[in-house]
Amino acid sequence: xxxxxxxxxxxxxxxxxxxxxxxxxxxxxxxxxxxxxxxxxxxxxxxxxxxxxxxxxxxxxxxxxxxxxxxxxxxxxxxxxxxxxxxxxxxxxxxxxxxxxxxxxxxxxxxxxxxxxxxxxxxxxxxxxxxxxxxxxxxxxxxxxxxxxxxxxxxxxxxxxxxxxxxxxxxxxxxxxxxxxxxxxxxxxxxxxxxxxxxxxxxxxxxxxxxxxxxxxxxxxxxxxxxxxxxxxxxxxxxxxxxxxxxxxxxxxxxxxxxxxxxxxxxxxxxxxxxxxxxxxxxxxxxxxxxxxxxxxxxxxxxxxxxxxxxxxxxxxxxx
Amino acid sequence: xxxxxxxxxxxxxxxxxxxxxxxxxxxxxxxxxxxxxxxxxxxxxxxxxxxxxxxxxxxxxxxxxxxxxxxxxxxxxxxxxxxxxxxxxxxxxxxxxxxxxxxxxxxxxxxxxxxxxxxxxxxxxxxxxxxxxxxxxxxxxxxxxxxxxxxxxxxxxxxxxxxxxxxxxxxxxxxxxxxxxxxxxxxxxxxxxxxxxxxxxxxxxxxxxxxxxxxxxxxxxxxxxxxxxxxxxxxxxxxxxxxxxxxxxxxxxxxxxxxxxxxxxxxxxxxxxxxxxxxxxxxxxxxxxxxxxxxxxxxxxxxxxxxxxxxxxxxxxxxxxxxxxxx
Numbered sequence: 001x002x003x004x005x006x007x008x009x010x011x012x013x014x015x016x017x018x019x020x021x022x023x024x025x026x027x028x029x030x031x032x033x034x035x036x037x038x039x040x041x042x043x044x045x046x047x048x049x050x051x052x053x054x055x056x057x058x059x060x061x062x063x064x065x066x067x068x069x070x071x072x073x074x075x076x077x078x079x080x081x082x083x084x085x086x087x088x089x090x091x092x093x094x095x096x097x098x099x100x101x102x103x104x105x106x107x108x109x110x111x112x113x114x115x116x117x118x119x120x121x122x123x124x125x126x127x128x129x130x131x132x133x134x135x136x137x138x139x140x141x142x143x144x145x146x147x148x149x150x151x152x153x154x155x156x157x158x159x160x161x162x163x164x165x166x167x168x169x170x171x172x173x174x175x176x177x178x179x180x181x182x183x184x185x186x187x188x189x190x191x192x193x194x195x196x197x198x199x200x201x202x203x204x205x206x207x208x209x210x211x212x213x214x215x216x217x218x219x220x221x222x223x224x225x226x227x228x229x230x231x232x233x234x235x236x237x238x239x240x241x242x243x244x245x246x247x248x249x250x251x252x253x254x255x256x257x258x259x260x261x262x263x264x265x266x267x268x269x270x271x272x273x274x275x276x277x278x279x280x281x282x283x284x285x286x287x288x289x290x291x292x293x294x295x296x297x298x299x300x301x302x303x304x305x306x307x308x309x310x311x312x313x314x315x316x317x318x319x320x
Numbered sequence: 321x322x323x324x325x326x327x328x329x330x331x332x333x334x335x336x337x338x339x340x341x342x343x344x345x346x347x348x349x350x351x352x353x354x355x356x357x358x359x360x361x362x363x364x365x366x367x368x369x370x371x372x373x374x375x376x377x378x379x380x381x382x383x384x385x386x387x388x389x390x391x392x393x394x395x396x397x398x399x400x401x402x403x404x405x406x407x408x409x410x411x412x413x414x415x416x417x418x419x420x421x422x423x424x425x426x427x428x429x430x431x432x433x434x435x436x437x438x439x440x441x442x443x444x445x446x447x448x449x450x451x452x453x454x455x456x457x458x459x460x461x462x463x464x465x466x467x468x469x470x471x472x473x474x475x476x477x478x479x480x481x482x483x484x485x486x487x488x489x490x491x492x493x494x495x496x497x498x499x500x501x502x503x504x505x506x507x508x509x510x511x512x513x514x515x516x517x518x519x520x521x522x523x524x525x526x527x528x529x530x531x532x533x534x535x536x537x538x539x540x541x542x543x544x545x546x547x548x549x550x551x552x553x554x555x556x557x558x559x560x561x562x563x564x565x566x567x568x569x570x571x572x573x574x575x576x577x578x579x580x581x582x583x584x585x586x587x588x589x590x591x592x593x594x595x596x597x598x599x600x601x602x603x604x605x606x607x608x609x610x611x612x613x614x615x616x617x618x619x620x621x622x623x624x625x626x627x628x629x630x631x632x633x634x635x636x637x638x639x640x641x642x643x644x645x646x647x
Contacts (some may be wrong), residue, residue, distance in 0.1 A: 067454075118634050121587045123398070127574060128626040128633075135623020143619050202529030251458055264452045296473075306459040307445065315450045 002245025013261025014273030016313050020259070021276055024283040032290045042169060044286050045279065049175045050230050050237075052278040054253040055260075056182050057108075057226030059274045060095040062257050063186070064199040066122040068223045070111060071253060072246035073133035078104050078231030080141055082157070084148040084308050093154035103226050106132065108224020112217030126220075137243075144243050149213045153235045161236030171233060175275075179231075182271040195219060199266030256281055280309075336643045340584015341596045343636045347582065351606035358613045369493070376495045377488040377560050379605040381406065385572040386597040387502060388546040393580055395542045395590025396522045397453030397497050401442060402550045402576050404464030405435050406569030409554025411468040414477025414564020424483050432551050438464060443540040455477020461573065468566040476621035477564040487559040495556075499598060506594040518542045522589030531615035578625075579604055582632055 025044075028035035029319065054071055061068045078100045086096035107129065114125040141149050152158070163170040186192040194215045197205045205211050235241045256277035260271020283304055288298045335342055359367045385402050392399040409431050416427040438460070445456040488495050511514040517538035520528035525535050553572060558564050583600030585592025608627055611621055 114630060114634075118630075119637050120630060120633050121581075123577065123587060124581050124629065124633050127577065128629040131622040131626025131629070133626075135620045135626065139617060139620040139623060251462070254458065260456055264454060296466040296469040299469065300463050303459040303462030304464065306462070307456070310451050310455055310459070311445075311449055 010186050010261055010268050010270060011271070014270055014276055016229075017273055017276035017280055017309075020111060020309060021279045021283055024280060024287055028287040031287060035287070035290060042172070044283055045241055046169050047173050048278045048282040049171045049284075050234055051249065051252045051256055051282060052175055052275055053178060053230040053233065054249045055274040055278050056178055056271060057223030058253040058257050059182070059260075059262060059269060059271050060195070060226075061122070062221045062262055062264060063195050063266055063269055064202075064216065064219060064253075065264075065284040066115065066216075066219070067126065067254070067264075068108075068111070068227075069109065069123065069126040069218065070129035070133060071225070071227045072235065072250050073130050073137060074104055074107050074224055075231040075234070075249055076241070076243065077107075077133050077137045078228035079235035079245060080137060080144075080149065082235055083151045083153055083241045084141070084146065084233050086151070086157075087148055087156045088151040088154060090154045090156045093156045096154070097157070097232065100232055101225055102278060104224040104226075104228020104231075105221045108220040108227075109217055111224065112220030115220065116139070116213040116216040131214045133318070143262035144241075150240065153232075153241075155233065157236040158239060161233050171237075174233070178226075179271065179275060186271060189259040191215065191218065191227050196267055199268070201267075252278075252281055255306055259306065328571065332643070333609040336640075338584075338593075339640045339643055340586075340591075340636065341593055341599075343632075343639060344491070344596045344603065345601045347603050347632060348606070351603055351610060355606055355610050355613070358610055362613050362615070369423075373493040373495075375488065375492065375602075375605055376493045376499070379601055380488060380495050380498065381553040381557040381602060382572065382575055382579055383499060383598045384549050384556060385576035386583065386601045387467065387506070387594050388549035388553065389576035389580045390583070390585050390592065390594040390597040391518065391546045391549070392453065393585050393587060394518050394522045394589060394592060395453075395539055396525075397446065397448065397528050397539075397542070398577070398587070399459065399543070399550075400454060400573050401438070401455040401461040401464055402546070402553075403570045403573035404461040404468065405438050405547055405550035406554040406557060406572045407468035407566050408438070408464050408471070408569075409435055409551040410558045410564050410569050411472035411566040412476075413555050413558035414472055414479065417479055417483055417558075420478055420521045421482070428555060431555060432548055435551020435554070436544050436548040439550070440540065442547065443543030446543065447482045447536040447539040465566075465570070468569075472564050472566040475563065475565040477558075479558055479586065480564045484492050484559045484562055487556055503595050510593070512540070514541055519590055522591075524590070542618060575604060578629055581629070584636060 025036055025041065034040060054075065058068055058071070081103055082096050083099045085099055086092045090145050111126050114120045115122050135278060140146075158289065160170050160174070165173055186195060193211075194205065194210045197208070197210060198207035198212055198215060202212065227246075227249075231246065234245060238245075257269065257274045258264060259280055260269065260273025260275065262273060284302065293301070327364070356366060359371070361626070385406060388402050388405075389399055411429050412434065413427070416431070417424050420429065442453075442457055442460055445451055445460075446453050449456070484490070511521065517533045518541065520533050521530070521535045521538050528538075529535050550572075554569055557569060561568070579600035580592070580597045581587065581600070582603050583592065583596030583598070585597055603626075607625060611624055612618075616624065
């Protein structure tokens with residue numbers, strides 16, 4: 001068992017991320033008085049769902065010191081696959097949903113296989129997989145010129161992304177469910193314990209008899225699954241799929257995990273922290289948009305704020 | 321005196337130690353052969369001087385970006401801001417390169433210095449801020465890209481013909497000279513005290529510090545040089561394109577990592593050569609050329625590039641293990 005002190009430390013970082021999110025909302029209220037009305041807060045949180053879902057997968061793999069750079073095109077492929085395979089009809093929505101989620105998990109599992117069995121560094125494997133998925137998506141859809149490429153997401157899925165249930169948007173309910181499931185997996189299962197152990201010391205985990213390779217494959221499969229789910233929600237939200245819709249989510253998902261206090265080297269972090277990180281990022285972008293900041297200004301301030309947050313609580317200890 | 325058996329395996333030892341370099345040379349020869357074959361079959365003649373010149377000119381920015389990435393990867397880091405610095409140098413070049421040679425020289429020097437400064441910022445944050453390199457450069461990438469768009473909101477600007485002729489002459493493969501110079505620079509640098517320090521901290525920072533190497537200074541130097549070379553990549557990019565665009569450099573973050581990996585530089589630091597990374601840059605370009613002349617649907621291009629990257633890395637890993645076992 002690790003000392004209670006280090007666990008407290010990680011939770012404290014997650015709390016800082018929540019505090020930063022609250023601070024950003026307060027800043028938004030100063031800039032634009034309507035910013036903290038309940039409906040606009042809910043709107044910001046709904047947009048944070050997409051980053052938050054991708055960040056769930058990114059949390060899984062970052063906890064073992066890995067990274068998933070294949071997120072953009074797994075997400076994009078999922079969005080296009082859902083729209084084309086369902087053809088926009090509710091009758092085929094369920095099978096399309098299963099097919100899309102299965103595709104995401106399978107692609108993630110291939111990432112895991114390459115990393116666990118072929119010894120390819122995670123950065124290289126998932127970077128290459130991003131290229132492979134980009135090529136397949138562009139090629140098979142003929143550059144989005146295929147007959148079914150203009151299909152809309154099935155109405156049921158659009159309703160899932162837009163609907164309201166018991167005062168909250170259904171997208172938020174979905175996120176709450178994902179938060180509960182991911183926190184349960186990481187905190188209360190053998191799989192979750194193995195994840196933290198591998199992230200802390202891979203060799204020791206092997207010697208202790210943990211099923212290291214199977215766990216690695218499972219974690220990357222979960223990351224692919226999360227990216228596919230985000231793609232499904234995104235196409236449900238926007239109605240149609242488009243090329244390049246996954247690009248912003250790579251850096252945002254990594255930033256969300258790190259702002260949430262996880263160590264990029266593995267072994268330390270919680271999904272609740274990543275959730276706070278995702279809310280932080282989306283709140284920040286919303287505040288900057290509310291200030292009518294030009295794109296270049298948003299890009300600069302975005303980078304500066306991430307640096308400031310990292311300097312405040314993301315520093316490595318001096319002994320190494 | 322080494323024992324007789326050890327001396328006999330000196331060649332095997334040298335190959336095992338430079339397995340990454342050996343493999344990238346093999347990859348380059350193989351890809352050039354395949355390119356010549358496919359070119360010959362589709363065009364009815366062998367590629368000549370024009371093909372050589374355009375290949376070298378198109379690869380120059382990636383060669384420099386690979387050099388930039390190598391320096392940071394050797395310290396067990398990763399520089400995601402390479403693309404941002406390339407963008408910034410590209411944008412600055414498009415607006416500031418004047419008509420006179422003196423103006424061009426002055427502007428180029430300023431841009432290279434600015435690149436070194438941006439790299440130094442990364443280095444300070446990594447060394448003194450004690451932040452993970454991948455996170456620092458993720459944030460500065462966003463900042464540098466923002467600055468580049470601020471400087472050049474729309475593609476445009478102009479590059480004087482003389483500048484293009486000097487850096488990436490479109491009629492003779494003179495840019496090969498720069499590749500040779502970079503190779504010579506690297507050969508001298510890795511034997512210098514600074515070069516040894518950078519490789520040593522990538523191998524084992526604690527042990528390097530115990531042996532009198534200052535890890536902070538080595539990191540600052542690696543990141544500063546990385547920014548310098550990334551800015552040079554931006555200048556070569558603006559010279560080949562003859563106009564500026566503040567976003568074309570974005571791709572160099574990822575392609576420089578690909579070149580470094582193909583070149584046999586270990587992402588875990590301390591092992592590898594910038595010469596390998598530069599050859600890796602040429603392999604990357606040759607693959608694009610092969611796909612083009614094989615009339616592969618350009619939509620599938622990234623698929624083949626990605627598949628090739630995995631296969632090359634798996635082969636390198638397998639071959640390295642094989643050679644080590646035989647030794």
